[in-house]
Amino acid sequence: MEVFIVSLLNGLVYGMLLFMLASGLTLILSMMGVLNFAHASAYMLGAYFAYTISLYVGFWPALIIAPILCGLVGAAIEMWGLRRVHRNGHIAELLFTFGLALIIEKGVQMGWGLLPVPYRVPALLDFPLFSIYGTNFPAYRAFMLLISGMMFGSIWLGLTRTRIGLVIQAALTHPEMVGALGHNVPRIFTLVFAAGTALAGLAGVIGGNYQVTEPAMAFTMGPIVFVVVVFGGLGSLTGCFIASILMGLIQTFAVVFDVSLADLLAKFGFIVTSQTPLAEVLTVTLPRIGALLPFLMMVLILVFRPRGLMGTRDT
Amino acid sequence: MRQNFGLRMFMGVLLALGVTVTAQAQQTIKIAYTDPLSGPFAQVGDANLKQMNYIIDHMNAKGGALGKKFELVPFDNKSNPADALIALKSATDQNMPFIMQCSGSNIAAALIEAINKHNDRNPDNRIIYLNCGAVATELTNEQCSFWHFRFDLHVGMKAEVMSRAIPKDVTKVYMINQDYLFGQSVQRDVKAFLAKNRPDVTVVGDELIPLGKIKDFSPYITKIKASGAQALVTGNWGPDMNLLIKAGIDAGADLRYFTFYAHLAGGATAIGAGGEGKVLSVMSFGENIAPEIGNKEAEAFTNGFRQLHKFDFAAATFRTIFEYLQSAINKAGSVDPTKIAFAMEGLSQKDFLGYDSTMRKDDHQIISAYYVGLFKKGVKYDAEGTGLGWATTATIQSKDVNQPSTCKMKRPSA
């Protein structure tokens, strides 16, 4: 029970961090069809911006300024780069963002150095909020939950309850029609890309000090974000949310259950020894592959249900 | 079209630049050095390069070897064995007598195999491999080679140091390691040496994690707490170690962390003040050892690096390498790799802290003193400007890590 409750909380926090990252990408991928490989780079930029800003004016202004900076970077990228590339097809867009990711990585290395920077949790939140069965739950984690929860709420409200949100939803499926109605579709795309990048930046501000702010953080965070978005399904924020939480919980709980295929076979009276063929594979325990489960799940869901969990169309 | 032309010119100019760089005179003793220098793991090569250059300047000021100066020629291998092998070709094309590599046993294994074959097939153009940090045990056991000299203790030896470093009051440990050759060896060897040296310690749990895939270690901390362990032993490096220790500190777990790599660049920054008195690291050197034993000269040497680069000096190993090179070259009386290799085996000298070390003849594995450091406040030299640093809690002399080897060395006839 004790392990269960603590794991539940941990899984929730990790899932929400994933959601903060993935929500921006799901907007971009669903609306613009861009497999944005620079999305995790925006996450990294957010963390580094926040680090530098917090050196001068503290963490709280950085929480606002860093995502806005990231958003501006995103808008610039869309207006002067991506828009031109758009007509050359999706692979061109993908390579464009890939090139961008390389440039950002080298830029960060030149600007902030090759080593991790000491980006720390603000003193105000650096205390254990409560203790559960002897394990502290840091206040900062609760703060992360709060921010990501607010983020989910505001994106959802923004998309379904505001005029611009409705236009964005329409532009998603029928861009020509929206254009014919007099809306400036390219500007909508710029807005979406900027918003997506700003969300990744916000995730960076929050996640950078929870994890470690270093030049490799984009590289290591990259693939898992795609997994979440695709698993959740294109065009569905709710799907993305559920997928994030699910991935967080699965990875957390996979650690708890020390079982392998060999144990399962033993239940049926089949004992795996080192002589058994494929013994190496059969004796792999669940925690060993916990972090790989998301990839396995993504492959399976795409094979059998290409639209993902709650997607509105095929991936 | 423009791009086409431009591109070709771009390549041409850069290659021409490269040729001018490499076509310098052969007056120096060249050492090819290959490690990641670009991309996400560039920090590894960066830190090594800085320290090596500092050491080389020092050695050259003392006269180099045979009146020639040492020169380091860096090659970026992007953590990729194929690129390391291309670097090797480049080094042998230019008749460099040495190649040095520190990071990654996969690359080390590739280099050893390739150098064995190259030296067999080209007796007039041989090269020696100086291993400055690839620690897989088999590299000086099953895979041992006459041309390979390892200047860091291997996993088994480090595991033994770790088993001796565990304080008397700790009787329950938990192990987390990365799921590949290195982590698996740490897991196996630490267990074996605990059983031998500390039969009172029980391993209450062990865990292998996929390399570099875990972003949140809190679930592991929960599990470790539930197991009642007092300490966590881990061979993790990079983000896998930083995030693990961070998660433990955040959760307020009453744990001590026994690591192999926390003292290396980036570790102290990532762990921060929360790790005070909790993190132990098995290390080849620490900046506080010299003042602790009162060795003024060694202290001045490491402090010089600090003043120059505003950063910590961690690589006494590299100085040992160059001191051995110097002795071996002077002893061989020429820069012929075969002669140097024969001169180097069995060489014994004191390292710059004054402890004994030997390049063991049987397997070309260095046997040197090793240290255990505790991350705490109030030390003379702090790590990465955090205010905390590595205080030496144990010094393991070289005779205590002298494990037997299964190496069957094949020596060239010449």
Next chain:
Amino acid sequence: MSFVRRNWLWLLAAIILLAVPFLFYDWTKGRHSGFALTLLSEIGVMAIFALSFNMLMGQAGLLSFGHAVLFGLGSYCTAHAINAVKAGTFWMPIELVPLVGGLGGLVFGYLLGWLATKQRATAFAMITMGLGELVSAAALMFMAFFGGEGGISIDRVMGTSLFGISYATPWQVYCLVLIWAFIAASLMKLQTETPLGRIANATRDNFERAQFVGYDPRIVRLLQFTLSGFFAGIAGGLYVMIYEIVTFDTLGAAKSANALLAAYIGGAGGFFGPILGTIVVVLLQSGVSLISSAWLLYVGVLFIVMVMFAPVGLIGLIGMHTPIRRIGRLGELVVPYLRAFPAALSVMLGFVLMVELASNITIGAAQGKKFAIAGTLIDTGSPVIWGIGLLGLIGGAFWLRIEARRFRLRWDALIEDAKRQGVVV
């Protein structure tokens, strides 16, 4: 004679490729440059790999992020086969060893393709990405087949050659790579003309119509994927021959990305595009990276420039000249090219200079790197050199703009003329 006339391009390429290593030949010591030969062999292997990748991307419109899995598994199969031959388990001529890799690639191509080709477009890309991650993670975990971190090493001197060649020297291996590269490339070229190759094009362009005609696009994709696995496996087999070791990174995402980049930069539209792209990518990766630690930034900039200004790739750019060549007025472009050239050079050198200066100040100087141009040490802090770089970049950019406009006018006029003369553009 007609054979020579029809295949002059291939023959010319063969002659050039055999001659190039002698440019780097060290006459004083009487030996080949191992570096140049390894680099050329690497280009050969990566060219096969990129071509096999283009069987998916160019021909069938399938974007794979995990193509290196087939390459790597082919390598591992070859390595195990070579070790078995060496141990005397069975006999096999060394020249045919890459075929084992091919067969390995074929089998795994079918197995993995069976999963991946259930979908197309983004879903396919994501499945291959997931499979790539899974297989490369497994390679580190399972020692028996993958040999763990140290990989599987071999000795290519097996003494089972059909022609009595030892394959001890890089030159002999290079020749073997060349022969296999030609065989693989011509087979892949032929494949584009088979019914399967054509139908793959059809499913790429409009899979619904292809379905109406009566072909199951799924089967077409699966066959194409499997065949591409075969060629990727051959490349993997040759990789083992060159490096005599195979490690987990042959399966990794970085290798997959290389194929994509090579195919795109060279041009996925033309059959020979990926070969050109491979030359650029390998030279950048293994050549430029020796000189500059900022090479990844150049790669990034190169992609951005390519996707923005030349989405057809290098081969596409060359192809654009065909109509002008047909009307025999290619010569008129020489002057505009020559005029634009120094401007482009100025932009590029200015940019490279700025990046190198910045990289040296922030990272390089502390690593003990000296900043030298043509042997002269440069003070990276002086405003003069930065001014030169900036001037080269910005001044060159304006200059290039003017020249580009002039070039465009001439180009349009020539294309107009070609249209008037009835040459299809």
